[in-house]
Amino acid sequence: MASKVLILYYSRTGNTKQMAELVTEGARDAGGEVILKDVGDAKAEELLDYDAIVIGSPVYYGSMAGEIKKLLDESVKFHGQLEGKVGAAFSSSANIGGGNETTILDILDALLIHGMVVQGNSAGDHYGPVSIGAPDERVEKQCRVLGKRVVALTDKLK
Amino acid sequence: MASKVLILYYSRTGNTKQMAELVTEGARDAGGEVILKDVGDAKAEELLDYDAIVIGSPVYYGSMAGEIKKLLDESVKFHGQLEGKVGAAFSSSANIGGGNETTILDILDALLIHGMVVQGNSAGDHYGPVSIGAPDERVEKQCRVLGKRVVALTDKLK
Amino acid sequence: MASKVLILYYSRTGNTKQMAELVTEGARDAGGEVILKDVGDAKAEELLDYDAIVIGSPVYYGSMAGEIKKLLDESVKFHGQLEGKVGAAFSSSANIGGGNETTILDILDALLIHGMVVQGNSAGDHYGPVSIGAPDERVEKQCRVLGKRVVALTDKLK
Amino acid sequence: MASKVLILYYSRTGNTKQMAELVTEGARDAGGEVILKDVGDAKAEELLDYDAIVIGSPVYYGSMAGEIKKLLDESVKFHGQLEGKVGAAFSSSANIGGGNETTILDILDALLIHGMVVQGNSAGDHYGPVSIGAPDERVEKQCRVLGKRVVALTDKLK
Numbered sequence: 001m002a003s004k005v006l007i008l009y010y011s012r013t014g015n016t017k018q019m020a021e022l023v024t025e026g027a028r029d030a031g032g033e034v035i036l037k038d039v040g041d042a043k044a045e046e047l048l049d050y051d052a053i054v055i056g057s058p059v060y061y062g063s064m065a066g067e068i069k070k071l072l073d074e075s076v077k078f079h080g081q082l083e084g085k086v087g088a089a090f091s092s093s094a095n096i097g098g099g100n101e102t103t104i105l106d107i108l109d110a111l112l113i114h115g116m117v118v119q120g121n122s123a124g125d126h127y128g129p130v131s132i133g134a135p136d137e138r139v140e141k142q143c144r145v146l147g148k149r150v151v152a153l154t155d156k157l158k
Numbered sequence: 159m160a161s162k163v164l165i166l167y168y169s170r171t172g173n174t175k176q177m178a179e180l181v182t183e184g185a186r187d188a189g190g191e192v193i194l195k196d197v198g199d200a201k202a203e204e205l206l207d208y209d210a211i212v213i214g215s216p217v218y219y220g221s222m223a224g225e226i227k228k229l230l231d232e233s234v235k236f237h238g239q240l241e242g243k244v245g246a247a248f249s250s251s252a253n254i255g256g257g258n259e260t261t262i263l264d265i266l267d268a269l270l271i272h273g274m275v276v277q278g279n280s281a282g283d284h285y286g287p288v289s290i291g292a293p294d295e296r297v298e299k300q301c302r303v304l305g306k307r308v309v310a311l312t313d314k315l316k
Numbered sequence: 317m318a319s320k321v322l323i324l325y326y327s328r329t330g331n332t333k334q335m336a337e338l339v340t341e342g343a344r345d346a347g348g349e350v351i352l353k354d355v356g357d358a359k360a361e362e363l364l365d366y367d368a369i370v371i372g373s374p375v376y377y378g379s380m381a382g383e384i385k386k387l388l389d390e391s392v393k394f395h396g397q398l399e400g401k402v403g404a405a406f407s408s409s410a411n412i413g414g415g416n417e418t419t420i421l422d423i424l425d426a427l428l429i430h431g432m433v434v435q436g437n438s439a440g441d442h443y444g445p446v447s448i449g450a451p452d453e454r455v456e457k458q459c460r461v462l463g464k465r466v467v468a469l470t471d472k473l474k
Numbered sequence: 475m476a477s478k479v480l481i482l483y484y485s486r487t488g489n490t491k492q493m494a495e496l497v498t499e500g501a502r503d504a505g506g507e508v509i510l511k512d513v514g515d516a517k518a519e520e521l522l523d524y525d526a527i528v529i530g531s532p533v534y535y536g537s538m539a540g541e542i543k544k545l546l547d548e549s550v551k552f553h554g555q556l557e558g559k560v561g562a563a564f565s566s567s568a569n570i571g572g573g574n575e576t577t578i579l580d581i582l583d584a585l586l587i588h589g590m591v592v593q594g595n596s597a598g599d600h601y602g603p604v605s606i607g608a609p610d611e612r613v614e615k616q617c618r619v620l621g622k623r624v625v626a627l628t629d630k631l632k
Contacts, residue, residue: 062267062600063221066231070224080438096606097599097616101575102267105421109220109260112436112443117469120428122396125571126536127428132570142571153433157472220442238596254448255441255458259417263579270594270601275627278586280554283413284378285586290412300413311591315630378583379537382544389540418583425536425576 002033003154005147006046009056010039010065015092016056018135019143023054023090026147032154034147039067044074052086052154053116054146055107059093063106072110080115086154087111087118088146092131100130119153121145160191161312163305164204167214168197168223173250174214176293177301181212181248184305190312192305197225202232210244210312211274212304213265217251221264230268238273244312245269245276246304250289258288277311279303318349319470321463322362325372326355326381331408332372334451335459339370339406342463348470350463355383360390368402368470369432370462371423375409379422388426396431402470403427403434404462408447416446435469437461476507477628479621480520483530484513484539489566490530492609493617497528497564500621506628508621513541518548526560526628527590528620529581533567537580546584554589560628561585561592562620566605574604593627595619 005027011017020036027034035050047053057064064072075082089107091100104127108118120126129142163185169175178194185192193208205211215222222230233240247265249258262285266276278284287300321343327333336352343350351366363369373380380388391398405423407416420443424434436442445458479501485491494510501508509524521527531538538546549556563581565574578601582592594600603616 060227060231060234061271063227063264066224066228069218069221069227073218073224076218083438084435095599096570096612097574097601097604099267099271099575099600100571101573102264102579105425105576106221106260106264109257109421109443112434113219113257113438115436115438117433117435118428119400119433120431122399122429122431125569126573127425127571130571138570241596242593253441254412254454255416255443255446257417257442258413259415260421260443263418263583267579267601270592271596273594273596275591275593276586277558277591278589280557280587280589283411284415285413285418285583288413296412376543376547376550377587379543379580382540382547385534385537385543386540389534392534415583415587418580422537422576422580425573429535429573 002031003052003151003158004050005032005034005052005054005150006050007034007036007054008039008042010067015131015134016058019090019092019129019131020056022140022143023147026144027151030148030151032151039071042071044071047075048078048081051158052150054088054150056090057103059091059099059103062099062102064103083115085116086150086157087116088128088150090129090146094133096132101127104128119149160189161210161309161316162208163190163192163210163212163308164208165192165194165212166197166200168225173289173292174216177248177250177287177289178214180298180301181305184302185309188306188309190309197229200229202229205233206236206239209316210308212246212308214248215261217249217257217261220257220260222261241273243274244308244315245274246286246308248287248304252291254290259285262286277307318347319368319467319474320366321348321350321368321370321466322366323350323352323370324355324358326383331447331450332374335406335408335445335447336372338456338459339463342460343467346464346467348467355387358387360387363391364394364397367474368466370404370466372406373419375407375415375419378415378418380419399431401432402466402473403432404444404466406445406462410449412448417443420444435465476505477526477625477632478524479506479508479526479528479624480524481508481510481528482513482516484541489605489608490532493564493566493603493605494530496614496617497621500618501625504622504625506625513545516545518545521549522552522555525632526624528562528624530564531577533565533573533577536573536576538577557589559590560624560631561590562602562624564603564620568607570606575601578602593623
């Protein structure tokens with residue numbers, strides 16, 4: 001059975017959304033059954049329905065957008081039930097050195113607290129894909145690779 | 159003229175609120191003009207009116223509560239105008255190793271991105287006061303000391 | 317075949333060593349083939365020989381001891397070859413709020429950059445076991461649980 | 475009296491050294507009395523002789539080079555005596571998303587634990603200058619600005 005992957009994003013400029021679509025493509029290419037959702041259209045409970053959860057956020061003051069944080073805060077009501085699922089994150093910002101890594105790690109910390117499993121990447125953007133402005137060719141590749149890796153890891157863990 | 163200090167907190171169990179009150183006492187003892195506010199009663203624009211901003215949060219999935227993040231996200235409309243102000247943070251959680259430090263650093267990162275000035279403490283809770291459950295004697299001291307140190311630093315910078 | 321686990325530590329007071337022994341016990345109870353080593357007796361190349369790597373450090377200025385960092389820096393010569401292995405971390409310090417979480421995350425970041433797989437814990441010390449002073453009963457449990465979880469995850473991924 | 479600033483760096487490729495020279499220029503332009511040193515030529519005790527300490531490192535597995543960590547670990551013998559001094563950090567890496575921010579924050583965390591004062595930048599690289607490969611025009615400006623800001627803050631605090 002295919003690994004079920006939820007890709008959640010928040011996006012105002014469209015850059016993070018575009019990254020989310022690229023991660024989705026990579027995950028589908030790897031055989032995943034993928035749902036892509038704006039965080040505003042998602043309910044915390046939906047996190048329970050997937051084998052893997054990938055979250056993308058623009059960089060707002062060095063961490064995930066409040067809209068995403070709100071959903072994660074609500075997930076406390078089923079705390080413990082995400083244990084062992086696979087997680088990943090990506091972010092976009094206007095500038096280098098603008099908080100991209102801290103935003104990704106902020107999301108990964110939350111997923112670790114849920115008992116989830118995360119993997120870095122020795123070859124590319126190590127913690128997760130980072131875009132400075134609109135995704136360029138480098139970012140497109142990083143996002144597709146993340147999608148593939150998430151499905152590969154989830155398949156192994158199932 | 160006395161340094162003006164805003165102490166913002168979010169609290170459900172009352173532990174973070176109690177910490178905020180102790181920080182307030184310390185800051186007042188040091189001669190600061192202090193306003194203590196639940197973040198729900200504050201508007202982002204108010205951050206502009208103070209020389210120092212101290213933020214306390216319970217630990218929700220390793221970072222600040224969404225309610226506080228929302229206010230900080232809104233502060234982008236006057237980005238750059240908090241440059242040089244003093245900032246500090248504190249947190250409370252149910253458990254040791256539960257995300258207290260990452261929550262404090264999440265807040266400090268946001269304040270640094272605003273161009274603010276933060277100071278660690280070589281003697282106590284290094285990044286900011288941490289409470290495990292209700293504040294005990296150790297935490298009470300850490301909170302009062304933070305209030306004093308924030309006022310001392312702000313006085314120097316004025 | 318049993319999962320091969322390397323548990324590396326640096327310890328001056330003996331607290332981190334004691335934690336390492338407890339993690340070892342937990343990992344052996346779970347069926348792992350475990351080697352426990354002082355980082356001073358290990359060579360970077362040995363990391364290649366295991367399915368899982370667990371690193372424990374005292375908190376020195378908020379991150380891992382220089383002795384451990386040195387070994388990790390040397391591992392750059394086989395960068396990419398630890399991809400997909402399981403990693404974990406633990407730390408001990410003198411005080412609450414003393415940098416325990418940042419030390420653990422400093423180690424986990426390094427393991428993620430190697431492309432390794434890490435898991436948080438929804439029930440206990442979320443990022444990894446934290447000891448304030450000598451390990452007490454709570455810490456003993458956390459360490460044993462970490463050992464078990466590392467073996468369980470590694471078994472699944474093999 | 476001029477603010478005394480120590481700029482310490484570790485560099486193999488020369489990129490971090492070049493950044494250090496640019497920070498030095500900025501600090502001198504702002505009237506600082508600046509000493510620039512390879513960390514291999516410095517002793518921990520020298521940190522005591524300055525009003526401000528700026529540390530630059532290449533990104534090695536997401537945190538500062540072991541050579542720098544070693545010096546900071548040794549500084550524990552005069553722990554508490556750096557209280558109130560100004561600190562700052564910068565980093566260089568081969569890739570975007572390669573650990574630049576975590577390296578800078580790793581250094582800043584250590585300086586905060588020493589009780590030092592750090593400031594972010596609302597306009598540029600928020601936590602400290604980040605170079606991807608050799609410093610380009612953007613990075614040159616960020617480094618010079620950091621030097622100036624460190625001297626300005628130190629002057630105010632003296």
